[in-house]
Amino acid sequence: MDEGGNITRRRALLAGGGTLLFGGGVAYAASRSGSNEQAYVPSNFHTSEETTGFGVELAGRPIVGEPDAPVDVYYWTDYLCPFCKEFETETLPEIGTDYVETGDVRVVFLSYPNIGEYSLPAAVWSRCVWDKVADSEPAAYWHWHESAFDAQSESGHDWADEETFARITEETENVDRSAVENCRENRGDAVRESIDADLETGRSAGLQGTPGFVLYNREADVAGKMVGAHPYENFANAIEKIRDA
Structure with missing residues (x-):
């Protein structure tokens, strides 16, 4: 079955909507030595309790962009994944400027712990940080998120x-470690269940690793999948195809 086949099956189970397939293959961009790209710090955040038409649960997940953006980008990531860091530094800033800040796209950050032993605990840290700052200091989450990827080593996990x-x-700044630790201790099981739900949704969409993406036109009920740290141009083309479907 081709790369989009799993999405076709998932979409049929959920709503019977159409599927837009992007070019096949998994792309991983090579690092640009000496790159001056900076991590993206979005200006718009929001929370939601909904489950989207694609079946993605939004409660407790970091979301950037306008709530009524026509295109959702579901982004499955792992803090131990070097290609996720590549996407964060090389591609996401441009997507943010050109599509998120303009109100065309919202990005939902989902966990797909798959790289190493600490992938799942790192995801729990992330989810608990968001839980504690989402309503009061959402930008603080983004600085934490950036620092977590900055800590990634080239020598392994x-x-x-x-x-x-x-x-x-x-x-x-503006992250209370004691509050986050309390979340990890007292809500850890619930957080891990939400991460398991992210994994299940990603696998149902045919994703087998990180970074993985589903682009979903909420009004047209059309979706497409991308896997890997594609360059900005590939994402821009895919977003526009989904937006105009």
């Missing part, structure tokens, strides 16, 4: 541990 994520949380 051993950098990711309790000490590292505790330090990042402690050092991020």
Whole structure:
């Protein structure tokens, strides 16, 4: 079955909507040595309790962009994933400027822990940070998120541990480490269940790793899938195809 086939099956189960297929293949962009790109810090955040037409649960997930943006980009990520860091630094800033800030796209950040032993604990840290700042200081989450990717080592996964994520949380302005620790201790099971739901939705869409994306036109009920750290031009073309479907 071709790369879009799994989405066709998922869409049929949910709403019977149409599917727009992008060019096949998995793309991973090579690092640009000396790149001056900065991580994207969005200006618009919101929370939602809805489940989208594609079946993505939004409660507790970081969301950037306008609530009524016509195109959703569901982004499955892992803090231990080097290609996710590539996307965050090389591609997401341009998507943010050209599509999120203009009201055309909202991005929903979903967990897909699959790289190493600390992938799941890192996802729990992230979800608990968002839980504590979403209503009062949502930009603080983004600075935490950026710092977590900045900590990523080129030498493997051993950098990711309790000490590292505790330090990042402690050092991020407007993030209360004690409140985050309380969330991890008292809501950890519920948070892990929400991460399992992210994994299940991603796998149902045919994703097998990170970064993975589903682009969904909410009004037309049309979706397409991308896998890997594609360059900005590929994302721009895919967004416009979905938006104009």
